Amino acid sequence: MTPFDESAASPGRPPPPGADPWAQTGLALTLLAIDPRGLRGLWLRARTGPVRDRVMAALAPLAPRKLHPGISDEALTGGLDLSATLATGAMQRHAGLLDHAGPLCLSMAERCPPGLAVRLGQALDTRDGLSLIALDEAAEEGEGLPQALSDRLGLFLALDGFSWSETSDITLPRAAIATAQARLGQVACGAELARLTRVAAELGIASLRAPLVALACARAHAAWRGVDTVEEPDLQIAVALTLAHRATRLPEEAPPSEEAPPEPPPDQNESDADSDQTPPDIPDEMLVDAARAALPPGLLAQLQAARMARAAQGQSGAGARRKSLRRGRPMPSRAGKPGAGARVDVIATLRQAAPWQRVRRQMMPGRAEGRLLLMPADIRIRRYQDQTDRVLIFVVDASGSAALARLAEAKGAVELMLAEAYSKRDHVALITFRGSQADLSLPPTRSLVQAKRRLAGLPGGGATPLASALQVALAAAEQARGHGMAPTLALLTDGRGNIALDGQADRAQAGEEAAQLARAIAQRAIPTLVVDTSLRPKPALRTLSDQMGATMIALPRADARTLSQTLGAALGG
């Protein structure tokens, strides 16, 4: 049975919030259909699969236009239609996706480059009637929708918790939607506006776009119920569908700083602290409960982690995309098809066409005199050679043995290299290991202030989970490659690994696992530098370093600057 048949869903009886999550999914889609302009769109977090297909099938009547993260500017905003221009001899343009009203559907949204995200965000802000359905297929923590989009899109649905048997086909009730749309303009919202704003602040949501989309959602829901004023049930739905996923804390809970990564971004910290100091009236229990009901356990922490990781991903800057057809140092042009980011080399194209003009004129007598006769085969496209961004992944041993020896010196060395990375526009990431396992303390970022802060706050002591460190480093390097960056590992350790991957203190197993991972690193040809930070170097680390195919240096007993130069030279600048 589906609650969204025309018959079942009489506008007067909405499903109670939180009662049936799948019904809520259907409701979200209905609201999106009612007010795409106010809600701006939907962030749909789901892997590809039959459950997502059901949702997409329900959205099909809205006829969303597909776009993908690699879409070119021309396809987005329109441009010269070269083939038609050449064929007709007069200028022909083609429209871009943004020129049409109606919803867009962005697949693989987690890979959406920041440039595209910003342009879509601007379009959502300025072009009336545009909305976006972002299909976020993020598999790993730390990936996710760019903030430029997640901040703007009103609704959020996560489908990964649903099994096929819990779901049913959804049919959007078109007639009821049309009725609700007609009513939308009359729905009044008095004091409820202030309540939504207050709840958003209670949930630790800094952005002011959030209460706005929540308001649109409440209005759409009121219109859907067939009433002219926003009331309690509308607010609850709005909180569950538009605010819950943005929450950075729940009011009664301890502040998130305890479970979250050690140092949340300062801004967030401040705003949290500020709103704590000036607590407004009693929190809206009902609404906060709605938020809580909408959040499966653990989702808050998970979203929080993803948000932090994204905030740290300053990586997007220069040349995150590797389109050798677009930028970089020019290379000779070659024959090819324009479009998909390729740019026509006009001079070369004209040069190619020139010798054939007389022949072609004889072959095509109808064409106007004085016009250049071009054939598609004449077209030459430009090519560029592009450099990949480097990401320096520091793997710092903070275990007891290293801390006792030379952790401070190692920190000094990393700081100097950070300063150098800054001037070279490199990205940096920081992995630290001590106790039972290694952590990615800082995902790749250009924000050196964050790197420095994480490093400064790094305590020493505990066992040495070297194998785990190598595992995390390998994963980080692979992920960086996936994003088109060139990873380099810098491992600073004394090499006395004594914790196996499963967290047991088993020196032999730990050594075996470390060796395995080292070979895996060598196999993937990730450039690696090993810095021995122990007081008396042992051959074991030398062996490990050789297995990794790494350059190894002993931490020289010298001032920090000499050290940095040594490191710089070993990394090949």
Add this chain to the structure above:
Amino acid sequence: MTPFPFAAIVGQDEMKTAMVLTAIDPKIGGVLVFGDRGTGKSTAVRALAALLPPIEAVAGCPCNSARPEDCPDWADITDKTLVTRPTPVVDLPLGVTEDRVTGALDIERALTRGEKAFEAGLLARANRGYLYIDEVNLLEDHIVDLLLDVAQSGENVVEREGLSIRHPARFVLVGSGNPEEGELRPQLLDRFGLSVEVTSPDDIDTRVEVIRRRDAYESDHAAFMTEWGPQDAALRDRILTARAALAQVRTSNVALHDCASVCLALGSDGLRGELTLLRTARALAAYEGATELTRDHIRAAAPMALRHRLRRDPLDEAGSSARVARQLAEVLP
């Protein structure tokens, strides 16, 4: 839909003041707005366009020349009458190609008519106006280089594809971004006259008022514009009055001395800091209807004019606003 009215933006006074001051004296050189998402950065920039007094320009000129004789000779202009048009505010999107920024061979004309002609780019369109870069800290490095070059010389030179073209490109840079997502290169930072930091308001009443106005703007656009339009117009008049008064603001040697000592104490690089501080303080004085530049004006202008010019250790954590405030308290008691 007309952009959200500038006068209706709640709070964010420093950002609004900074934008008004650059409108009074474009020589101040633009504003950089850094802050969290959803704090009204882009709203403010889009609203600014409506505040700017219109300019007179040659109708057919691609780079908004003020007089027919200023028009570049490559432009092949047919209509040389003078028209009044709004001050251009040009968006420079991320991921833009170099061709679009500087202009390039007009492919359409080259292909269809076999002519070699120049198609003007964003820099030409932004001449005598504003160039707005959202998420400026994510801008590709090679575009940043190009902007730096043009902002420095005030002229765009294109030497490519057999073209040799130059045209004036004097524009006010306005940028916005979120510092958590990446740093801005110091050279580009230096090109912005003023910089402000915005945070989302933390008291509920302000937040509610923001939402209330935005909601009114979206749900009853016409009524909202009728309410706020006159206030925007009043602000525009005030800007024009201040512009005219700018030259009459007396600047004593003491004021000059104050500017120099603040910059010296902060160790800002070069003399751009002093000049910007002076211009900003003077624009502020004119805006407030004062006839003489006082220490209060300098004190109020210093944070936005100087906070991004401090000699920067990339690893320094101390907030630059705090540093400016500290030095101000010492130097200008």
